[in-house]
Amino acid sequence: xxxxxxxxxxxxxxxxxxxAKNFGESLALIFNENVKFDKFLIRKxxxxxxxxxxxxxxxxxxxxxKVFPTSKEYDLKPYLKEMPGSEKTNLFNILAKRRxxxxxxxxxxxxxxxxxxxxxxxxxxxEDFNKESEATLRFRTVPSAGALYPLELYVYLNTSVLPKxxxxxxxxxSVLEFIKEEDYMEYLRENLVAEPFVDLQHCSCVFxxxxxxxxxxxxxxxxxYRFILQEVGFLTQNISLLAExxxxxxxxxxxxxxxxxxxxxxxxxxxxxxxxxxxxxKNKEVQDDNVTSK
Numbered sequence: 001x002x003x004x005x006x007x008x009x010x011x012x013x014x015x016x017x018x019x020a021k022n023f024g025e026s027l028a029l030i031f032n033e034n035v036k037f038d039k040f041l042i043r044k045x046x047x048x049x050x051x052x053x054x055x056x057x058x059x060x061x062x063x064x065x066k067v068f069p070t071s072k073e074y075d076l077k078p079y080l081k082e083m084p085g086s087e088k089t090n091l092f093n094i095l096a097k098r099r100x101x102x103x104x105x106x107x108x109x110x111x112x113x114x115x116x117x118x119x120x121x122x123x124x125x126x127e128d129f130n131k132e133s134e135a136t137l138r139f140r141t142v143p144s145a146g147a148l149y150p151l152e153l154y155v156y157l158n159t160s161v162l163p164k165x166x167x168x169x170x171x172x173x174s175v176l177e178f179i180k181e182e183d184y185m186e187y188l189r190e191n192l193v194a195e196p197f198v199d200l201q202h203c204s205c206v207f208x209x210x211x212x213x214x215x216x217x218x219x220x221x222x223x224x225y226r227f228i229l230q231e232v233g234f235l236t237q238n239i240s241l242l243a244e245x246x247x248x249x250x251x252x253x254x255x256x257x258x259x260x261x262x263x264x265x266x267x268x269x270x271x272x273x274x275x276x277x278x279x280x281x282k283n284k285e286v287q288d289d290n291v292t293s294k
Contacts, residue, residue, distance in 0.1 A: 035223045045221065049146075052219045059135040064149040064215050066272075068168055071177040079115035080174070094244050101249020102198045104281030109160045109204035113246050114176070117207075117280070118169045121238040122153050140171065142234035145227035150215040151235055152272070154208040154265050156184055166264055184264060192277060193255035203281035204248070209235055210267050211275050232275045239278050249283035252276065 037045075052061075120141055127138045140149055153169040155176070166180040185201060194200040209232055216224035236252060243250035256277055262269040 073175040076115035103284040107282035
């Protein structure tokens with residue numbers, strides 16, 4: 001395994017804020033060194049990818065879905081027909097306006113809003129039948145290495161038309177699976193580093209992104225972890241832009257007690273683990289402005 005100790009020694013006289021002197025033992029940098037490619041490793045991975053083209057393996061990899069077979073389901077498909085639109089929804093305007101919203105007014109998020117957030121962030125957007133493997137490949141709204149789609153999307157509903165609790169988004173059925181009915185707000189306030197910077201108590205919902213490592217590592221090896229993190233970023237940006245489109249505030253949380261969050265999501269913490277958290281709510285200033293203008 002590569003290390004960067006030699007680089008740290010060379011930079012030992014560096015008195016600046018950055019450099020190997022301060023980060024020479026960083027696990028992140030050591031990981032990065034160990035997943036770099038050279039021409040030999042690229043050739044080796046090509047051979048590995050070719051062996052992945054087995055008909056059975058391809059059919060199995062085209063079904064990257066976690067299921068909760070006994071859970072109650074809420075169908076989102078009827079609510080996808082209600083697409084709001086105005087001159088404010090131009091993509092360039094949405095990109096320019098996107099900001100982190102941290103202060104919320106109490107607001108019950110609708111099924112229409114939940115359907116749009118789930119479907120257009122990580123839902124199925126098309127499909128293609130592969131004659132060789134006799135498998136149907138279903139595409140999502142984000143790029144994914146090898147179209148393996150290693151992520152799962154969960155949401156805790158705090159104030160909504162649906163009961164409080166944890167839901168899992170099933171993209172192949174376009175439903176929310178109700179997996180745990182419980183008020184987790186105090187639990188989340190203890191295990192998410194949010195308050196006082198983010199008004200967690202008055203948010204409408206909290207999205208959780210998890211990843212299944214084996215879906216990608218089986219084909220791409222350790223470098224696949226890079227691909228997983230890239231996809232987490234794509235999905236996070238989709239949710240953030242959709243929230244802006246729906247005139248909702250969103251804020252990404254980078255600090256949380258991982259395994260405590262995994263526990264309420266029914267993720268084992270080893271092969272599936274939480275990778276990102278996004279808080280959604282009605283921006284306080286937007287809600288207050290609407291009330292004032294009436």
